[in-house]
Amino acid sequence: MSGLWDVLVTVFWGLVTLSLLVFVHEGGHYLAARAFGMRVTEFFLGMPCKLRISHKSKRYGTEVGVTPVLLGGYTRICGMEGEVDELQGQALHLLVTRGSICAEDLAQALGCDHDRALGMLLVLEDWASCRRQTYTGDAEVDDYHIAFDDLERDAELRTEYDRDHDFSATGVSAIGEPRQLDMGADDLLALERSRTYLGGSFWQRAVCLLAGPTVNLVLAWALLVGVLMGFGVQVGVNTNQIGSVEPGSLAEAAGLTAGDVVDSIDGVPVTDWLTLGDAVDDALATGQDFDIVYEHDGRAMTTMVDVPDGQTVQYLGVSAPVRTQYLTFGQASLVAFDYAGQVLSFAVRLIVPTHTMEVLGQSSSVVGISVMASEAARSGLETYLELLAAVSMSLGFMNLLPIPPLDGGKILIEVVQAARRKPVSLKVQNYISYAGLAFFLFVFVMALRNDILNIVMG
Secondary structure: OHHHHHHHHHHHHHHHHHHHHHHHHHHHHHHHHHHOOOOEEEEEEOOOOOOOEEEEOOOOOOEEEEOOOOOOEEEEEOOOOOOOOOOHHHHHHHHHHHOEEEHHHHHHHHOOOHHHHHHHHHHHHHOOOEEEOOOOOOOOOOHHHOEEEEOOEOOOOOOOOOOOOOOOOOOOEOOOOOOOOOOOHHHHHHHHHOOOHHHOOHHHHHHHHHHHHHHHHHHHHHHHHHHHHHOOEEEEOOOOEOOEEOOOOHHHHOOOOOOOEEEEEOOEEOOOHHHHHHHHHHHHHHOOOEEEEEEEOOEEEEEEEOOOOOOOOOOOOEEOOEEEEOOOHHHHHHHHHHHHHHHHHHHHHHOOOOOHHHHHOOOOOHHHHHHHHHHHHHHOHHHHHHHHHHHHHHHHHHOOOOOOOOHHHHHHHHHHHHHHOOOOOHHHHHHHHHHHHHHHHHHHHHHHHHHHHHHHHO
16 A cells, blocks of 8 residues: 555656646746737636636736646647648638628638638637637538637627727627628738737747747756755865764764864874875775774764775765855855756757767656656655756757747747748658657657666666
């Protein structure tokens, strides 16, 4: 029973740690998207699931909540999926003026095939321009006959997901209600597109993608600085007093205990920890037994260290006393930035072929992170916050790698599109993403292998 409990505790802390950090990551994307006026329909802790607890924002229309599948989180930013068809404007115009339309009717009106018409409606659904009707009862409706309703719109054609929408004024059309328009299909499409991710400038889209990793990095930095300032760090004191004695060591066998003050080692005077260390090294290098003169509870005493014959011994088994040093904001920030540099170097070496296997040999999967999170939680708040900072830092830098479907990979595609002045086809993006997913599946398998070996082998 205790073994099962340990597993449940490990899973719990793994879920809490990863879900919290992924939720924070997605929160960065959400805040950036909303700042640029992009529609965001959902922002959830947990993966997509029909079972959910949520609240819908009256101001932005975004559904915010939690699902029971606590394996991360997600944000649905409109306009990040699908390709815009050359007939998209006409499809949108028909949807708004009719109030409701299905793929079959749209195909007939535009003179295109049913699949193409359905694809255009799905793009508009992703833009939060419409929603499909739900059907109850025994009747089955195929994809081509499912009706898509236009959303409620105010006088400026803003929906519930748009900033500053006003449904209390005149000129409002209800869900699925036909509406007269004083603009053409192209102008309507441009207006609707401007309220999505696609309508943002290159820099707005780049910032939106960068926001997730950036929030993770800022959180990691804040946690590290907070821990270093609030809990401090243990630093050794340069004194000739023994701070601790390692069990089973030569020092313990000689009767030395924590708090003893060493005066000389093998006849060499000792005044601080530096001279003590040098004297110990010299004495051990001879391979012979030697005496230590020390004070115990104010009494002068002498003991002999018995060095095993024929063996090379490098450690006496004593440590210096330590004290807690609380760092200033500047000092803590420098330590945090130095650690960030080390994590960044580790992440970059992952995609350098000559270092990939070396990095993979030191990597952990979600299993290893769960075990570490559980152990850190048992050790106390300070240790857990340090681990949270480390994982958040890794998550931030890993997501900046230029490999789709990571944020860094999406930014790379945005750069390529800006340089070419035309979009990269969805087909090409999918192929690149499949290659990236295959690479990270390999990384996951290797990391999982490391975790299993470490857990089984101890």
